[in-house]
Amino acid sequence: MAELKIVSEIFKIDSTIESIYSFLSDFNRIGMVVNMAKQMGGAEQMGKLAEKIEDVRFSEDACMVQVKDLGEVAVKIVEKERPKLIKLAGDENVPFQFNLWIQLLENGPYDTRMRLTFEGEMNMVMKMMLKGKLEKGINQLGEGLTKIPYMMFQ
Numbered sequence: 783m784a785e786l787k788i789v790s791e792i793f794k795i796d797s798t799i800e801s802i803y804s805f806l807s808d809f810n811r812i813g814m815v816v817n818m819a820k821q822m823g824g825a826e827q828m829g830k831l832a833e834k835i836e837d838v839r840f841s842e843d844a845c846m847v848q849v850k851d852l853g854e855v856a857v858k859i860v861e862k863e864r865p866k867l868i869k870l871a872g873d874e875n876v877p878f879q880f881n882l883w884i885q886l887l888e889n890g891p892y893d894t895r896m897r898l899t900f901e902g903e904m905n906m907v908m909k910m911m912l913k914g915k916l917e918k919g920i921n922q923l924g925e926g927l928t929k930i931p932y933m934m935f936q
Contacts, residue, residue, distance in 0.1 A: 783905060784904060784905065785901065785903055786909050786913060787899070787900065788899070788900040788920050789900075790923075791924065792895050793928050794895060795893075796893065797933060799866070799888040802886055803886055804935075805935050807859065809840040809844060809845045809859070812840065812845070813838070815930065816838065833850075834849055834850045835848070835850075843858055844858045855872065855873060858873060866887065867883065867884070867885055867886070869882070870882040878904035879903045896928075897924075898924050900916060902916075
């Protein structure tokens, strides 16, 4: 097995560290945004990926996704350190084990810096196939997280 570590660029979010942490540390709040995006036609933007997702459920500490031909996989919050760290991990049904850290740093009022760190264990072939896509995906995720109106969800 090979370890893959990806560290995102540092993103600036124009919101308070507390409002960002409160939102990202509760999958129920994230679920509200996902459901709003679906209602506004966001599923079309996801293309083929949306076709494979049969059901998505949220609880405070987990997001469960029913994937066609794969079954249910979950991403769970496994560690929280208010207001600066949220650690996520996949359950035993994901194709490879991983952790994703969301690190927050208050840089001033309404100026929070965020960095994402991904670590995964996978075979060498998967690592070679996924490394570039994961690097791009982690930075896209970070960019997307900067666009959420966090204050609206308090």
